[in-house]
Amino acid sequence: MDAVDKAVSLSTAKNHLASLVQAVETGEFFHISRHGKPVAVLISEQAYSSLQGHQSKRGVWSAIANWRAVATQEIKAWRDRSSDREVQLG
Incomplete structure (x- = not known):
């Protein structure tokens, strides 16, 4: 039956x-x-359960942790860690 x-x-x-x-x-x-x-x-509860079944079972925080584990090297590359850069103080 189609939902109205x-x-x-x-x-x-x-x-x-x-x-x-x-x-x-x-x-x-x-x-x-x-x-x-x-x-x-x-x-309905049945429609809600069906929608929940289409979503990832892992949850948001788990997805973020997974992304961070995979992207660690890329994240490290975002910072300039060179020691010979010029710094202006005051």
Whole structure:
């Protein structure tokens, strides 16, 4: 079944949460807006789990650590470590 996309205001979502959750369980999803600007999406647990399965299991900090381990030599090359550079004091 294709998901149906609908927009609702935050106040409508607050007043009709039970019926929105029931609709979400049948495959619909809702963009929730505050003052006309989108701020959240209400989706089913099944859809959320599916989205989570598409993301890396490692997490952000693990990805950063992996990048740092691979790029260590490149990072070291960013600094000029030569001792014969001219320094102006005062």
